[in-house]
Amino acid sequence: MGQNYKDIAIKLFKQGKFELAKMSFNIAYNRSPSDEILAFIELCDTAKDNPSDTLSLFEIYFDPAQKDNTQTILEIIELIQNANDESAIMLESQNAITYADFKNLLNDNDFKELFESILFSTKIIITHKDELFDLVNSLVDNGFSDIGLKYLESSVKMFMGDERVAMVLQKIRDKDENSLK
Incomplete structure:
Protein backbone atom coordinates (compact mmCIF):
# COMPACT_ATOMS: atom_id res chain seq x y z
CA MET A 1 0.00 0.00 0.00
CA GLU A 92 20.40 40.67 -0.35
CA SER A 93 23.13 42.30 -2.44
CA GLN A 94 20.58 43.88 -4.78
CA ASN A 95 18.24 45.21 -2.05
CA ALA A 96 15.50 42.98 -3.36
CA ILE A 97 12.85 40.77 -1.82
CA THR A 98 10.71 38.07 -3.32
CA TYR A 99 7.02 38.71 -3.72
CA ALA A 100 6.37 35.90 -1.22
CA ASP A 101 8.46 37.77 1.38
CA PHE A 102 6.62 40.98 0.54
CA LYS A 103 3.28 39.20 1.10
CA ASN A 104 4.54 37.90 4.45
CA LEU A 105 5.39 41.46 5.49
CA LEU A 106 1.85 42.46 4.57
CA ASN A 107 0.49 40.29 7.37
CA ASP A 108 1.58 42.97 9.84
CA ASN A 109 1.37 46.07 7.64
CA ASP A 110 -0.93 48.07 5.41
CA PHE A 111 -0.21 47.53 1.69
CA LYS A 112 0.04 51.22 0.86
CA GLU A 113 2.37 52.03 3.76
CA LEU A 114 4.59 49.02 3.13
CA PHE A 115 4.83 49.62 -0.61
CA GLU A 116 5.64 53.31 -0.12
CA SER A 117 8.37 52.42 2.37
CA ILE A 118 10.16 50.13 -0.09
CA LEU A 119 9.25 51.86 -3.35
CA PHE A 120 12.60 53.57 -3.96
CA SER A 121 14.97 51.29 -2.08
CA THR A 122 13.91 47.71 -2.73
CA LYS A 123 13.07 45.67 -5.80
CA ILE A 124 10.24 43.12 -5.66
CA ILE A 125 11.18 39.94 -7.48
CA ILE A 126 8.24 38.25 -9.21
CA THR A 127 8.71 34.55 -9.97
CA HIS A 128 5.25 33.51 -11.20
CA LYS A 129 2.63 35.23 -13.29
CA ASP A 130 0.08 34.73 -10.49
CA GLU A 131 2.32 36.86 -8.27
CA LEU A 132 2.47 39.54 -10.95
CA PHE A 133 -1.31 39.72 -11.28
CA ASP A 134 -1.74 39.74 -7.51
CA LEU A 135 0.76 42.60 -7.16
CA VAL A 136 -0.73 44.61 -10.03
CA ASN A 137 -4.25 44.21 -8.64
CA SER A 138 -3.07 45.29 -5.19
CA LEU A 139 -1.25 48.28 -6.68
CA VAL A 140 -4.36 49.37 -8.58
CA ASP A 141 -6.59 48.84 -5.53
CA ASN A 142 -4.28 50.99 -3.40
CA GLY A 143 -3.90 53.94 -5.75
CA PHE A 144 -0.73 52.94 -7.58
CA SER A 145 -2.31 52.40 -11.00
CA ASP A 146 0.63 53.91 -12.90
CA ILE A 147 3.14 51.62 -11.22
CA GLY A 148 0.84 48.62 -11.72
CA LEU A 149 0.56 49.46 -15.39
CA LYS A 150 4.36 49.66 -15.69
CA TYR A 151 4.72 46.21 -14.10
CA LEU A 152 2.13 44.87 -16.51
CA GLU A 153 3.66 46.52 -19.57
CA SER A 154 7.12 45.21 -18.78
CA SER A 155 5.75 41.67 -18.57
CA VAL A 156 3.08 41.70 -21.26
CA LYS A 157 5.12 39.65 -23.75
CA MET A 158 5.27 36.77 -21.29
CA PHE A 159 1.53 36.84 -20.67
CA MET A 160 0.10 37.37 -24.13
CA GLY A 161 -3.23 35.62 -24.37
CA ASP A 162 -3.80 35.52 -20.60
CA GLU A 163 -7.30 36.87 -20.04
CA ARG A 164 -6.23 38.41 -16.72
CA VAL A 165 -4.25 41.07 -18.62
CA ALA A 166 -7.45 42.43 -20.15
CA MET A 167 -9.21 42.29 -16.77
CA VAL A 168 -6.45 44.25 -15.04
CA LEU A 169 -6.29 46.81 -17.85
CA GLN A 170 -10.07 47.29 -17.57
CA LYS A 171 -9.72 47.72 -13.81
CA ILE A 172 -7.08 50.42 -14.35
CA ARG A 173 -9.31 52.17 -16.92
CA ASP A 174 -12.23 52.08 -14.49
CA LYS A 175 -10.06 53.57 -11.70
CA ASP A 176 -8.84 56.32 -14.05
CA GLU A 177 -12.40 57.15 -15.17
CA ASN A 178 -13.60 57.33 -11.56
CA SER A 179 -10.72 59.63 -10.60
CA LEU A 180 -11.70 62.06 -13.38
CA LYS A 181 -15.26 62.42 -12.07
Whole structure:
Protein backbone atom coordinates (compact mmCIF):
# COMPACT_ATOMS: atom_id res chain seq x y z
CA MET A 1 0.00 0.00 0.00
CA GLY A 2 2.92 2.36 0.73
CA GLN A 3 4.04 1.96 -2.87
CA ASN A 4 0.57 3.05 -3.98
CA TYR A 5 0.87 6.39 -2.16
CA LYS A 6 4.39 6.84 -3.46
CA ASP A 7 3.19 6.32 -7.05
CA ILE A 8 0.34 8.79 -6.50
CA ALA A 9 2.77 11.30 -5.00
CA ILE A 10 5.14 10.96 -7.95
CA LYS A 11 2.28 11.64 -10.38
CA LEU A 12 1.19 14.66 -8.34
CA PHE A 13 4.75 15.96 -8.22
CA LYS A 14 5.13 15.67 -11.99
CA GLN A 15 1.88 17.67 -12.33
CA GLY A 16 3.36 20.42 -10.16
CA LYS A 17 1.02 19.73 -7.23
CA PHE A 18 3.80 19.83 -4.65
CA GLU A 19 1.68 20.17 -1.49
CA LEU A 20 -0.50 17.20 -2.43
CA ALA A 21 2.58 15.22 -3.44
CA LYS A 22 4.20 15.97 -0.10
CA MET A 23 1.11 14.74 1.78
CA SER A 24 1.09 11.52 -0.25
CA PHE A 25 4.82 11.01 0.31
CA ASN A 26 4.24 11.51 4.05
CA ILE A 27 1.56 8.82 4.05
CA ALA A 28 3.83 6.51 2.07
CA TYR A 29 6.65 7.18 4.53
CA ASN A 30 4.43 6.44 7.53
CA ARG A 31 3.48 3.11 5.98
CA SER A 32 6.93 2.16 4.72
CA PRO A 33 9.80 4.43 5.87
CA SER A 34 12.75 4.89 3.52
CA ASP A 35 15.48 7.42 2.81
CA GLU A 36 14.19 7.74 -0.72
CA ILE A 37 10.74 8.89 0.40
CA LEU A 38 12.28 11.30 2.91
CA ALA A 39 14.29 12.77 0.04
CA PHE A 40 11.10 13.14 -2.02
CA ILE A 41 9.44 14.99 0.88
CA GLU A 42 12.40 17.38 1.00
CA LEU A 43 12.20 17.79 -2.77
CA CYS A 44 8.55 18.83 -2.49
CA ASP A 45 9.56 21.67 -0.15
CA THR A 46 12.36 22.71 -2.47
CA ALA A 47 10.05 22.66 -5.49
CA LYS A 48 7.90 25.44 -4.02
CA ASP A 49 10.75 27.92 -4.49
CA ASN A 50 12.17 26.59 -7.73
CA PRO A 51 9.54 24.49 -9.54
CA SER A 52 10.92 24.32 -13.08
CA ASP A 53 14.46 23.36 -12.09
CA THR A 54 13.19 20.89 -9.53
CA LEU A 55 10.89 19.21 -12.05
CA SER A 56 13.77 18.90 -14.52
CA LEU A 57 16.02 17.36 -11.93
CA PHE A 58 13.21 15.10 -10.76
CA GLU A 59 13.06 13.62 -14.26
CA ILE A 60 16.78 12.85 -14.08
CA TYR A 61 16.07 10.76 -11.01
CA PHE A 62 13.82 8.50 -13.05
CA ASP A 63 16.41 8.01 -15.79
CA PRO A 64 16.57 4.22 -16.34
CA ALA A 65 20.37 4.42 -16.70
CA GLN A 66 20.68 5.44 -13.04
CA LYS A 67 21.47 2.56 -10.68
CA ASP A 68 21.57 4.22 -7.25
CA ASN A 69 18.64 6.60 -7.39
CA THR A 70 18.66 7.43 -3.67
CA GLN A 71 22.10 9.03 -3.96
CA THR A 72 20.97 10.85 -7.10
CA ILE A 73 17.94 12.38 -5.36
CA LEU A 74 20.10 13.55 -2.44
CA GLU A 75 22.53 15.18 -4.89
CA ILE A 76 19.61 16.85 -6.66
CA ILE A 77 18.32 18.30 -3.39
CA GLU A 78 21.79 19.60 -2.53
CA LEU A 79 22.11 21.28 -5.95
CA ILE A 80 18.73 22.99 -5.58
CA GLN A 81 19.45 24.12 -2.03
CA ASN A 82 22.79 25.58 -3.13
CA ALA A 83 21.03 27.44 -5.95
CA ASN A 84 18.44 28.77 -3.49
CA ASP A 85 21.21 29.92 -1.12
CA GLU A 86 22.94 31.74 -4.00
CA SER A 87 19.63 33.38 -4.94
CA ALA A 88 19.15 34.58 -1.37
CA ILE A 89 22.65 36.09 -1.33
CA MET A 90 21.98 37.78 -4.68
CA LEU A 91 18.67 39.22 -3.39
CA GLU A 92 20.40 40.67 -0.35
CA SER A 93 23.13 42.30 -2.44
CA GLN A 94 20.58 43.88 -4.78
CA ASN A 95 18.24 45.21 -2.05
CA ALA A 96 15.50 42.98 -3.36
CA ILE A 97 12.85 40.77 -1.82
CA THR A 98 10.71 38.07 -3.32
CA TYR A 99 7.02 38.71 -3.72
CA ALA A 100 6.37 35.90 -1.22
CA ASP A 101 8.46 37.77 1.38
CA PHE A 102 6.62 40.98 0.54
CA LYS A 103 3.28 39.20 1.10
CA ASN A 104 4.54 37.90 4.45
CA LEU A 105 5.39 41.46 5.49
CA LEU A 106 1.85 42.46 4.57
CA ASN A 107 0.49 40.29 7.37
CA ASP A 108 1.58 42.97 9.84
CA ASN A 109 1.37 46.07 7.64
CA ASP A 110 -0.93 48.07 5.41
CA PHE A 111 -0.21 47.53 1.69
CA LYS A 112 0.04 51.22 0.86
CA GLU A 113 2.37 52.03 3.76
CA LEU A 114 4.59 49.02 3.13
CA PHE A 115 4.83 49.62 -0.61
CA GLU A 116 5.64 53.31 -0.12
CA SER A 117 8.37 52.42 2.37
CA ILE A 118 10.16 50.13 -0.09
CA LEU A 119 9.25 51.86 -3.35
CA PHE A 120 12.60 53.57 -3.96
CA SER A 121 14.97 51.29 -2.08
CA THR A 122 13.91 47.71 -2.73
CA LYS A 123 13.07 45.67 -5.80
CA ILE A 124 10.24 43.12 -5.66
CA ILE A 125 11.18 39.94 -7.48
CA ILE A 126 8.24 38.25 -9.21
CA THR A 127 8.71 34.55 -9.97
CA HIS A 128 5.25 33.51 -11.20
CA LYS A 129 2.63 35.23 -13.29
CA ASP A 130 0.08 34.73 -10.49
CA GLU A 131 2.32 36.86 -8.27
CA LEU A 132 2.47 39.54 -10.95
CA PHE A 133 -1.31 39.72 -11.28
CA ASP A 134 -1.74 39.74 -7.51
CA LEU A 135 0.76 42.60 -7.16
CA VAL A 136 -0.73 44.61 -10.03
CA ASN A 137 -4.25 44.21 -8.64
CA SER A 138 -3.07 45.29 -5.19
CA LEU A 139 -1.25 48.28 -6.68
CA VAL A 140 -4.36 49.37 -8.58
CA ASP A 141 -6.59 48.84 -5.53
CA ASN A 142 -4.28 50.99 -3.40
CA GLY A 143 -3.90 53.94 -5.75
CA PHE A 144 -0.73 52.94 -7.58
CA SER A 145 -2.31 52.40 -11.00
CA ASP A 146 0.63 53.91 -12.90
CA ILE A 147 3.14 51.62 -11.22
CA GLY A 148 0.84 48.62 -11.72
CA LEU A 149 0.56 49.46 -15.39
CA LYS A 150 4.36 49.66 -15.69
CA TYR A 151 4.72 46.21 -14.10
CA LEU A 152 2.13 44.87 -16.51
CA GLU A 153 3.66 46.52 -19.57
CA SER A 154 7.12 45.21 -18.78
CA SER A 155 5.75 41.67 -18.57
CA VAL A 156 3.08 41.70 -21.26
CA LYS A 157 5.12 39.65 -23.75
CA MET A 158 5.27 36.77 -21.29
CA PHE A 159 1.53 36.84 -20.67
CA MET A 160 0.10 37.37 -24.13
CA GLY A 161 -3.23 35.62 -24.37
CA ASP A 162 -3.80 35.52 -20.60
CA GLU A 163 -7.30 36.87 -20.04
CA ARG A 164 -6.23 38.41 -16.72
CA VAL A 165 -4.25 41.07 -18.62
CA ALA A 166 -7.45 42.43 -20.15
CA MET A 167 -9.21 42.29 -16.77
CA VAL A 168 -6.45 44.25 -15.04
CA LEU A 169 -6.29 46.81 -17.85
CA GLN A 170 -10.07 47.29 -17.57
CA LYS A 171 -9.72 47.72 -13.81
CA ILE A 172 -7.08 50.42 -14.35
CA ARG A 173 -9.31 52.17 -16.92
CA ASP A 174 -12.23 52.08 -14.49
CA LYS A 175 -10.06 53.57 -11.70
CA ASP A 176 -8.84 56.32 -14.05
CA GLU A 177 -12.40 57.15 -15.17
CA ASN A 178 -13.60 57.33 -11.56
CA SER A 179 -10.72 59.63 -10.60
CA LEU A 180 -11.70 62.06 -13.38
CA LYS A 181 -15.26 62.42 -12.07
